[in-house]
Each structure stands twice: as C-alpha cells, then as structure tokens.
Amino acid sequence: MAVEVMAEQGVAGLTLGEVARRMGIRPPSLYVYFDGKHALYDALFERGWRLLLERMQAAEARMEGHDPFADYREGLDDFVRWAVEHPAYSALMIWRPVPGFVPSDRAYAPAIALAEMGRAAIVRLRDGGILPPEVDVDRAYRISTALVAGVISQQLSNAPGESFDGGTWTAVLPDLLDMWLAHHRSPVRPSPGDPS
Amino acid sequence: MAVEVMAEQGVAGLTLGEVARRMGIRPPSLYVYFDGKHALYDALFERGWRLLLERMQAAEARMEGHDPFADYREGLDDFVRWAVEHPAYSALMIWRPVPGFVPSDRAYAPAIALAEMGRAAIVRLRDGGILPPEVDVDRAYRISTALVAGVISQQLSNAPGESFDGGTWTAVLPDLLDMWLAHHRSPVRPSPGDPS
C-alpha cells in the first residue's frame, strides 16, 4: 500500500518500485492502475480528504445534539484525531511536500465539501444562539481552521509518535476551542494605550 | 543560492546540480563547502532558524515597552511575517518535507534559543501583570506556538503567493492574539451541561 510507504519513507520518498514490491508485483504493472506517479499522488490526496470527509459526516450524523457547541467541539476533535492518526495522509493533504504535484479539481472536491461542512457548522452555532447573530462566518471559519491546522502541524512535526490522547499539542485543543468560543461571544480588541 | 532553488522547485526538489548551475560551478565543486546534500539541508535549516532568531532579537531590542502585550503582539507579528516572506526556509523549518533528513543538534540550537525567548516573553507578561500569576507558562507557550504555526501553515499551503499584509490567514492573527490574551486572563471551561 502506497500510504504505508509514505508513512515510513516520508511523503516525497514514495517510489513506485517500493509500492510494487509490497504489492508483490513489478513496477510496470502499476501503470494498469495509475497513469504514473502524479496520478498516484492525486488518488492518495483525494482518498485522504474523502476518508476524512466520511469520518466527519459520520460524526455529524451521530450527534443531533442538544448542546451544539459540545457537538462542534467533538467534531473538531474527530478531525484532529484522524489527522494525527494518519500522518502520511495529513502531510500530503495539508502541506506541499511533493515538488511539482498539484492536486486535480476532482481530488480537491472532498476538501471543498469539508470546508462547506465547517462553515455550515458555524452557521448552526450562530442560529442556535451560541454565537452572536452578527458573527462573520467566513472569518470565524478561517480562524477555526488556523487553530486546527496549528495543532495538527505542531503535533506532526514536533512529536510525530505521540497519540491523539496524550499528545503534547493535541492537549491544548480544548483550550483553543474555549478561546475561540469566548472570542466570538465577546470579541475584545484592547486598544494599545488602554492601561486597564 | 540553494534557498532560491527550494523556493522554485520545492524544498524536496532541491538538487546539487541546480545549485551548482546557479553558482556558475560544477556539482563536484560543491563538496568543498558541504559534505553532501544532507549537510546542505542542515546548513539551510540552521541558517533559517538563525536568521529568524536574529530578527526576533532585534525586535526585542527595539521595544523596551510600556505596553508589554503590544510588544508581544508585535513580536509574533514579526515572526509570522518573516515566515511568510521566506516560505522555502519556513517549509524546511516547520514541516518535514525531506525524506530522511534529521537536523543536527547544532542546527537545532537557534530554534531552541527562540523557544526560550518565547517562554521568557510569557514570563514577562506574567510578571508585568498582563497574565495572572498562576498561569501555566509552558502550556501558554505551546498554545501560542500552535496559533502561530496554524496561521503560517494555512497561509503557506493555501495561499502561498499572498503577502503578510493582505494575507487571507495572516489577517486573523490579531484575532488569535486577542483570544489568547483573553483566555489566559480568565480561562473559561464551560461544563457540557451548562445551559447558561
């Protein structure tokens, strides 16, 4: 499996020869399934986002909640958990480790679907009274992605071996979500000269 | 210059031949300066962190401030600005794009010095009364790095061309710092069943 090779050798260290070896076939046989290395990366990129999308859809279906923010928190928890548990996929999906590789529109589709889910979740928080009516949905979404990306990025690059539970950086995710909620409930921008 | 090659071809796309070509010499001549490709990456890694360290030390010297939080905010601004303006360095420094490359202790030294600067800055905020005396310095530091890494990571991978001023993700950095400050002043952890 190509994903295992990426996990062991690094995303950019993926070679068709190694993939073929593990599949018990010869490199040329891979061309039956993929039109070359770029297409393989593209398929991996798409599958990664699709797996994560399905995970988030399952999480969404599982809730139907009386506490929308708890649901939201759980959703982002699931997101980060998946990312930390699939570091090879994550690196390919959120970083740019492969020189010259640009995902196709098709491969991007599930990532876009996830972004729409994220914005919809924020709209639900707004409509549920958790966030104020005047909240800037797009900005709040961008902030939330920065929080999530920050935790994932730090966890994967500084302590790749740690699990989601017990991770040095995943441990601060609850703080970040509390921060996020409090900020959107009462956005405070202290003026520089305010001595209070 | 090797940095330019990384910027154009991607960090993992760096080749000794291309570096030599731009220097107007032949590949074997590079071995006078570096003991091979790994050593080149190591030197780039170290130089990146050292440049950033020097930038942050200069920023620190420049302040001597009456408003410690404004100073802190400016410091993180500088940090993110440097990262966004040096995407090739940043990718090598905060991601893991090169299969098999592990920075040496020597190359890590300036990164460690920067981490100590970050913690010291938080201690100053605490001693200056901006943060409460009981603040968990290490945790607050980790949270701040997650914020910064999140913005940099999102900006570099989703909109690499944008400048620091006017960046889609750098634009939310002030929100994140406000959040961070407010959180540490009054950390709120709402219980799941709290209907308030």
Add this chain to the structure above:
DNA sequence: GTCTATACTACGATAGAC
C-alpha cells in the same frame, strides 16, 4: 493483468588532474 527487457534520465558522490 502481469511479466521481462529496456530505454532514458537524473542524481549523488568519488577519483584524480590542474
């Protein structure tokens, strides 16, 4: 769908002359 055989390219690295 899988194989062998092979072409082609690229790269890292070393030896040794100047």
Add this chain to the structure above:
DNA sequence: GTCTATCGTAGTATAGAC
C-alpha cells in the same frame, strides 16, 4: 577550489510477449 571523467544507483516510464 575547480575541473573532467566516471561510477553507481535509483527511479519513471514504455514496448511487447504471455
């Protein structure tokens, strides 16, 4: 410190038989 020459390897990809 730079060169030419070269080795060795690895990797992508294609052709064509089975």
